[in-house]
Amino acid sequence: MLLLVGIGLWDWKDASVRALEELKKCDVIFAEEYTSRMEEGTLAKLGKKINKKIIVLGREDVESGKKILAEAAKKKVALLTPGDPMIATTHIALVLEARKKKIQTKIIHASSIFTAAIGEAGLQIYKFGKTVTLPKWREKYRPTSTYDMVAENRARGLHTLLLLDLDEGMPMELVEALAIMERMEEEKKLGVFADDAHVVVLSRVGSGEQKVAYAQLIKLKTKKFGRPPYVLIIPGSMHFLEKEFVEGLRA
Amino acid sequence: MLLLVGIGLWDWKDASVRALEELKKCDVIFAEEYTSRMEEGTLAKLGKKINKKIIVLGREDVESGKKILAEAAKKKVALLTPGDPMIATTHIALVLEARKKKIQTKIIHASSIFTAAIGEAGLQIYKFGKTVTLPKWREKYRPTSTYDMVAENRARGLHTLLLLDLDEGMPMELVEALAIMERMEEEKKLGVFADDAHVVVLSRVGSGEQKVAYAQLIKLKTKKFGRPPYVLIIPGSMHFLEKEFVEGLRA
Numbered sequence: 001m002l003l004l005v006g007i008g009l010w011d012w013k014d015a016s017v018r019a020l021e022e023l024k025k026c027d028v029i030f031a032e033e034y035t036s037r038m039e040e041g042t043l044a045k046l047g048k049k050i051n052k053k054i055i056v057l058g059r060e061d062v063e064s065g066k067k068i069l070a071e072a073a074k075k076k077v078a079l080l081t082p083g084d085p086m087i088a089t090t091h092i093a094l095v096l097e098a099r100k101k102k103i104q105t106k107i108i109h110a111s112s113i114f115t116a117a118i119g120e121a122g123l124q125i126y127k128f129g130k131t132v133t134l135p136k137w138r139e140k141y142r143p144t145s146t147y148d149m150v151a152e153n154r155a156r157g158l159h160t161l162l163l164l165d166l167d168e169g170m171p172m173e174l175v176e177a178l179a180i181m182e183r184m185e186e187e188k189k190l191g192v193f194a195d196d197a198h199v200v201v202l203s204r205v206g207s208g209e210q211k212v213a214y215a216q217l218i219k220l221k222t223k224k225f226g227r228p229p230y231v232l233i234i235p236g237s238m239h240f241l242e243k244e245f246v247e248g249l250r251a
Numbered sequence: 252m253l254l255l256v257g258i259g260l261w262d263w264k265d266a267s268v269r270a271l272e273e274l275k276k277c278d279v280i281f282a283e284e285y286t287s288r289m290e291e292g293t294l295a296k297l298g299k300k301i302n303k304k305i306i307v308l309g310r311e312d313v314e315s316g317k318k319i320l321a322e323a324a325k326k327k328v329a330l331l332t333p334g335d336p337m338i339a340t341t342h343i344a345l346v347l348e349a350r351k352k353k354i355q356t357k358i359i360h361a362s363s364i365f366t367a368a369i370g371e372a373g374l375q376i377y378k379f380g381k382t383v384t385l386p387k388w389r390e391k392y393r394p395t396s397t398y399d400m401v402a403e404n405r406a407r408g409l410h411t412l413l414l415l416d417l418d419e420g421m422p423m424e425l426v427e428a429l430a431i432m433e434r435m436e437e438e439k440k441l442g443v444f445a446d447d448a449h450v451v452v453l454s455r456v457g458s459g460e461q462k463v464a465y466a467q468l469i470k471l472k473t474k475k476f477g478r479p480p481y482v483l484i485i486p487g488s489m490h491f492l493e494k495e496f497v498e499g500l501r502a
Contacts, residue, residue, distance in 0.1 A: 009360055013269035016259060016362065020268070084362060086370030089492065096373065096496050107370060109260055109362035109457055111267065111335060114376060116360040119337030122347065125365060126382050130409060133377065156403075158381060206360055241340065245347050 002072040002098045004085035006110030009206030011039040012046035019108045020050055023078055028071050029054045031080035032062045034169045035088035036113075037229050039207065043080070054080065065094045072103045084112035113205055117161060117231045120212050121200040122245030127236065129153030131161045134232075136172060137180050147184040150234050151192045157237040162199075164230055171229035174201065178221050192234070193217060200233040200246060201225060213251035223251065253323040253349045255336035257361030260457030262290040263297035270359045271301055274329055279322050280305045282331035283313045285420045286339035287364075288480050290458065294331070305331065316345045323354050335363035364456055368412060368482045371463050372451040373496030378487065380404030382412045385483075387423060388431050398435040401485050402443045408488040413450075415481055422480035425452065429472050443485070444468060451484040451497060452476060464502035474502065 003022055008014025023029060023046075031043050031054050047054040061067050062079070071077045085091050085107050095105050118125050132149045135141075146162070153160045164172035185193040195218035203211040203226025211226035235246065254273055259265025274280060274297075282294050282305050298305040312318050313330070322328045336342050336358050346356050369376050383400045386392075397413070404411045415423040436444040446469035454462040454477025462477035486497065 006362070008267060008362075013272065014267050014360070016265050016267050017271070018264035021264065084366040084370060086373070087366060087376050089375060091370075092373045092375070092496060093492060096492065096499065099499055107367075109265070109367040109370070111257070111259075111360035111362060112366040115335040115338060115363040115365050116358075119335060119342075119358060119360070122337070122343045124340060124343070125338050126384065128381065130380055130407075131377050152407075156381075241344060241347065245343060248347065248350055 001076045001104045001106070002068065002095070003076070003078040003106045003108060004091055004095065005078045005080050005108040006084045007038060007042065007046070007080055007082055008110035009083065009113065009116055010204070011042045011207070012049065014111055014206060015046065016108065016110060019110065022108055023050045023052065025076060026052070026078040027075035028077045029080065030068055030077065031056050033082060034059050035090060036082035036166070037169070037171050038082045062090055062094070065097050068094065069098055069101060069103065072098060073101060084110050087112065087114070111206065113231060114161065116205050117202050117233065120202055120205060120210070121233050121249070123159050123233060123235065123242050124239065127159050129156060129158030129160060129236070131163065133163045133165055134172070134177055134180060136165045136167050144184050144187055147188050147192060151190050154192060154234065154236050159236045160234040162232040162234055164232070173228055174220065174225060174230050177230065177232070178217065181217065198235065200235065200249065202231050203227060204229065205231065212249055214246040214249040215251040219251060225251070252327045252355045252357070253319065253346070254327070254329040254357045254359060255342055255346065256329045256331050256359040257335045258289060258293065258297070258331055258333055259361035260334065260364065260367055261455070262293045262458070263300065265362055265457060266297065267359065267361060270361065273359055274301045274303065276327060277303070277329040278326035279328045280331065281319055281329065282307050284333060285310050286341060287333035287417070288420070288422050289333045313345070314341055316348050319345065320349055320352060320354065323349060324352060335361050338363065338365070362457065364482060365412065367456050368453050368484065371453055371456060371461070372484050372500070374410050374451070374484060374486065374493050375490065378410050380407060380409035380411060380487070382414065384414045384416055385423070385428055385431060387416045387418050395435050395438055398439050398443060402441050405443060405485065405487050410487045411485040413483040413485055415483070424479055425471065425476060425481050428481065428483070429468065432468065449486065451486065451500065453482050454478060455480065456482065463500055465497040465500040466502040470502060476502070
């Protein structure tokens with residue numbers, strides 16, 4: 001049997017009572033920490049709490065799934081993941097592979113940046129369009145589709161949750177994200193990421209250091225704001241209640 | 252101080268370690284159960300676990316916020332909510348009101364149907380458009396905007412998470428939802444809810460009785476499928492991995 005167990009937003013205390021209960025019954029516990037970031041020490045503390053050894057797998061082991069599925073064919077195996085499982089394509093592929101091999105699967109859900117960031121910003125989840133990721137720009141890879149997708153949501157009056165790409169498991173710095181957004185704006189010129197465009201920026205959601213602010217992009221460029229990981233929200237048209245809420249977050 | 256504490260998807264075991272820890276430190280614990288459904292007995296079991304009295308508030312008390320805020324001005328007060336807090340507009344309004352009164356606020360996040368349903372269906376969260384609610388039809392209130400919004404997502408190749416309206420806190424039966432969808436189709440005739448349209452239907456997500464299936468709408472009409480609450484997903488264009496996953500769920 002294979003359990004995908006979400007640890008939740010930030011550290012081991014974001015795991016649910018059910019998650020701990022299920023983990024205690026597992027024969028083997030694997031973990032991956034490359035699809036999203038977890039607070040340092042999370043796995044060590046969790047392992048201590050449930051009194052079990054947690055084996056951290058590298059990207060290849062999770063992606064190939066071989067090691068995990070070989071164990072899951074015989075034993076009760078858990079794969080711990082940051083946030084709510086199944087947000088990463090790798091998890092979907094792994095569950096699919098397990099089911100093909102007639103291995104029973106179960107997902108233990110947990111808190112996720114998708115609803116948490118939206119909630120902290122006071123925006124209505126029903127007014128969000130497609131979620132978009134801001135990719136890291138490289139010498140020969142400078143995609144601008146992110147811009148088009150935010151523009152499309154905005155044209156429909158919808159908000160956009162803008163996630164920042166991970167680079168080898170490391171979250172993107174805000175300054176880097178803003179620089180990429182600025183260069184997209186220079187190219188596309190629709191005002192979506194113009195200096196006076198307003199965004200909600202959130203840092204370390206769910207942690208004790210969490211910061212949430214509503215500001216013009218230009219202001220973020222000149223100000224230090226929390227520590228990574230970050231997530232941005234580009235509001236579309238706001239209900240007066242949403243407007244009042246974000247104004248209360250103005251930096 | 253006011254804490255909004257999410258209980259999570261289904262029952263008290265979906266609450267996080269952090270939620271229990273924070274609740275134990277609260278002077279007053281309120282709960283509301285009208286914005287979404289909780290498994291019966293959840294609050295009683297949770298109260299026993301943390302050894303605290305939980306006061307269930309009616310809709311008016313939560314919406315006016317008076318009682319909650321009067322206590323929160325002096326004491327450490329929690330409002331327990333189903334799922335992840337702040338998905339309901341009432342919670343957003345309450346936090347806003349608290350902040351206006353200079354009452355400190357904190358949100359303890361939890362698992363939510365938004366990411367859980369998407370994960371259980373094996374669909375990619377990045378490919379979802381706007382979330383839509385199917386309203387209950389009444390004698391003189393038969394809105395069809397739900398249909399238009401699903402059609403709009405589909406035209407962009409995006410999936411739609413379709414939530415079913417609550418009626419006085421009671422979840423909608425699947426048969427009622429299907430009947431409303433059928434009548435919308437008769438009116439709009441774009442095929443979005445045609446008999447041969449495929450949907451993912453999920454029942455009691457996160458519970459031991461959870462059911463997930465992929466089926467043509469016509470098949471759901473003639474088959475008993477789990478118990479409420481239900482949630483539906485109308486897939487847009489699917490990646491081959493998504494397609495393979497939902498085919499594995501075919502009813």
